[in-house]
Amino acid sequence: xxxxxxxxxxxxxxxxxxxxxxxxxxxxxxxxxxxxxxxxxxxxxxxxxxxxxxxxxxxxxxxxxxxxxxxxxxxxxxxxxxxxxxxxxxxxxxxxxxxxxxxxxxxxxxxxxxxxxxxxxxxxxxxxxxxxxxx
Amino acid sequence: xxxxxxxxxxxxxxxxxxxxxxxxxxxxxxxxxxxxxxxxxxxxxxxxxxxxxxxxxxxxxxxxxxxxxxxxxxxxxxxxxxxxxxxxxxxxxxxxxxxxxxxxxxxxxxxxxxxxxxxxxxxxxxxxxxxxxxxxxxxxxxxxxxxxxxxxxxxxxxxxxxxxxxxxxxxxxxxxxxxxxxxxxxxxxxxxxxxxxxxxxxxxxxxxxxxxxxxxxxxxxxxxxxxxxxxxxxxxxxxxxxxxxxxxxxxxxx
Numbered sequence: 144x145x146x147x148x149x150x151x152x153x154x155x156x157x158x159x160x161x162x163x164x165x166x167x168x169x170x171x172x173x174x175x176x177x178x179x180x181x182x183x184x185x186x187x188x189x190x191x192x193x194x195x196x197x198x199x200x201x202x203x204x205x206x207x208x209x210x211x212x213x214x215x216x217x218x219x220x221x222x223x224x225x226x227x228x229x230x231x232x233x234x235x236x237x238x239x240x241x242x243x244x245x246x247x248x249x250x251x252x253x254x255x256x257x258x259x260x261x262x263x264x265x266x267x268x269x270x271x272x273x274x275x276x277x278x
Numbered sequence: 279x280x281x282x283x284x285x286x287x288x289x290x291x292x293x294x295x296x297x298x299x300x301x302x303x304x305x306x307x308x309x310x311x312x313x314x315x316x317x318x319x320x321x322x323x324x325x326x327x328x329x330x331x332x333x334x335x336x337x338x339x340x341x342x343x344x345x346x347x348x349x350x351x352x353x354x355x356x357x358x359x360x361x362x363x364x365x366x367x368x369x370x371x372x373x374x375x376x377x378x379x380x381x382x383x384x385x386x387x388x389x390x391x392x393x394x395x396x397x398x399x400x401x402x403x404x405x406x407x408x409x410x411x412x413x414x415x416x417x418x419x420x421x422x423x424x425x426x427x428x429x430x431x432x433x434x435x436x437x438x439x440x441x442x443x444x445x446x447x448x449x450x451x452x453x454x455x456x457x458x459x460x461x462x463x464x465x466x467x468x469x470x471x472x473x474x475x476x477x478x479x480x481x482x483x484x485x486x487x488x489x490x491x492x493x494x495x496x497x498x499x500x501x502x503x504x505x506x507x508x509x510x511x512x513x514x515x516x517x518x519x520x521x522x523x524x525x526x527x528x529x530x531x532x
Contacts, residue, residue, distance in 0.1 A: 212423045214329035215415065215474050224454050265424060265459030267452045 179251040186229040190220050197252075200226075204262075223262060228270050241268035335418040336468055337498040337526035338482070339505050339514065340391060344492035345485075347390035350377050352493065355484030359469065360456040365447055372443040372458075374466040375481055389532065392481070392493070395420060395441040395466035396517060396525035403433035403442065403465075412463075418498070418526050419470055424462040433463055438518050441465045468495075498526060 189196055191203070207221040219225045230248040232240045242249040243263045253260050262268075324330070356362065356375045364371040375394040381387070397420045403412045404420065411427035414420045422433075422442075434442045442465040445458060452458050455471040469479035478495045485493040496505025514528040 208425060210329075212421065212425070213413065213415065215324075215417070215470070216327055216329055217474055218327045227454075264448070265452065265457040265462070267454045267457070271452075271454040 176255070179255040180246070181251055182230075182232050182246070182248055184229045184248065185233070189229075190225070223266055224270070227266075227268065231269050239269035243268045330415055330417040330474075332416045332418075333499060335498040335526060336473055337397070337418070337496060337505060337528065338394075338468070338479070339494040339496075339508055340527065340529045341492045341494070342389050342391050342529055342532040344490050345390055345392065346488075346490055346492075347379060347388065349390075349488065349490065351484040351488045351490075352392050352481035353377060355480040356466070359453075359480035361451060361453045361458065363451075370444070370446055372445060372464060374441075374443070374464070391529060391532070393439060393441070393517070394481075394527065395437075395468075396439055396523065396527040397466075397468060399524035399526070401523065402436040402438065402521075406432040406436040408432065415470075417473075419468045419473070420465075421467055421470065422463050422465065424457065424459065424464070427462040429461040429463065431463060437465075438521055438523075 191199075196203075203221040204223055204226075207218075208223070210216040210218075211222070227242055231242050232247060234240065240247050241263070243260055244250060245254070249260055249262075249268075353375050360374065362372050362374065375392050378391055378393050380389040380391065397414075397418055399414075399418070401412070401414055401420045404414055407413075408430060409426045409428055411423045411425075412420070412433045413423060429444065431444055434440075434444060442463050444463050445460050448460045449458055458464060469477075469481075472479060479493075482493040482495045485491060494505050494508060496503040498506055498509070500506055508530070509528060512530055514530045515532060516523070516525040516528055
C-alpha cells in the first residue's frame with residue numbers, strides 16, 4: 144500500500160517536471176535569466192580556444208598551481224596571474240577592477256552558473272605587476 | 279632517500295661501499311657529459327618550465343657581528359615584499375622574520391639577530407602536517423601549500439623557532455606573487471618567487487642596501503658560491519643544533 148503510494152507520488156512528480164520542461168521550451172519560462180555579459184579583455188587571443196576555456200579553465204589552473212607551488216615551474220601560459228593580466232577591466236582613470244567584482248570577467252559567469260570562486264580570498268584579483276608580456 | 283641515508287646502518291662496512299658506488303656513479307656521469315659542460319652550470323641555468331631539483335640547496339648565512347642592533351630593514355623589506363600588514367595585535371600578527379636581541383648576562387655581550395624559518399633539511403613542520411600542505415621543495419625551501427592547508431596549526435606547534443604565523447583576518451590587497459589568506463599558516467618562503475627568477479631574497483637586498491651586508495644568500499650545494507666559501511672558511515652554527523634539523527640558515531660569530 145505504502146509502496147503503491149510512493150510510486151504514484153513519483154509518477155506525479157515526473158509528470159510535473161515534464162510539464163515544466165515543456166513550458167520552458169514553448170513559453171520560455173527561464174528566459175528571464177540573462178546570459179552573462181562578459182567584459183572585453185585586453186590581449187589579442189586567449190591561451191586556449193574560448194570553448195575549451197569555458198569548460199576546462201579550472202583544470203588548467205589547478206594543474207599549473209601544483210606545478211608552480213611544488214616544483215617551481217613558472218610558465219605563464221596557464222598561470223592565474225596571466226588570466227588576471229588580460230581579464231581585469233582597466234578604467235579610464237587607469238585603475239583595474241577586480242575580476243571577482245560584480246559584473247567583471249570571473250564573477251559574471253560564476254554568478255550565472257551559481258559557483259562560488261575561492262581563488263581571490265588569497266590571490267590578488269587585479270594585476271599588481273605585469274607578468275604576461277609574452278604568453 | 280635522505281631518510282634512508284640517515285638511518286643508522288647495522289654493518290660498518292656498508293656506508294663505505296655505498297659511498298664508493300655513489301662516487302663511481304658521479305664519475306661515469308661526468309665522463310658522459312660533453313667536454314666543458316659542468317653539472318653545476320646545468321643546475322643553475324634552470325629554464326622556466328623545468329622543475330627545481332636537489333642540485334641546488336638555497337641557504338642563508340647571517341653574520342651576527344655585522345647585524346646592527348636597532349636596525350630592522352630586513353623585517354620592513356619582508357613586510358613590504360609580501361604585503362604583510364599588522365592589525366595592532368602583535369601576538370597574532372603575521373611575522374615572517376623578526377629581530378631578536380640577546381645578552382650574555384655573564385659577560386654583558388649583546389647580539390641582535392634576525393630569526394626566520396630556518397629551512398630545515400628535516401623540518402618538524404613537514405613531519406606533523408596532516409594534509410601534506412607543509413612541504414620541503416627539492417631545492418631545500420620549506421613552504422606551505424595554502425591550497426591544501428586546513429589551518430590546524432600543528433606546524434606552528436612543532437616549529438622550534440616559532441617561525442610560522444596563522445592568518446586570522448580576511449585580507450585584501452595581496453600582491454600577485456604573494457598570495458595570502460585567512461585560515462592558512464605561512465612563513466618565510468626565502469622569497470621563492472625571486473629565487474625562481476635568479477634573484478636574491480628581499481631581506482638580503484635590504485641589508486646590502488643599508489650597507490650592513492650581514493645576510494648572504496646562496497647555494498649550499500655549489501662549491502664556488504660565495505655562501506659556501508664563507509661557511510667553509512669560518513665556523514658557523516645552526517640554532518638548536520641538538521635537534522639535528524640541518525638548517526639551511528646558519529649564523530656566524532655567534
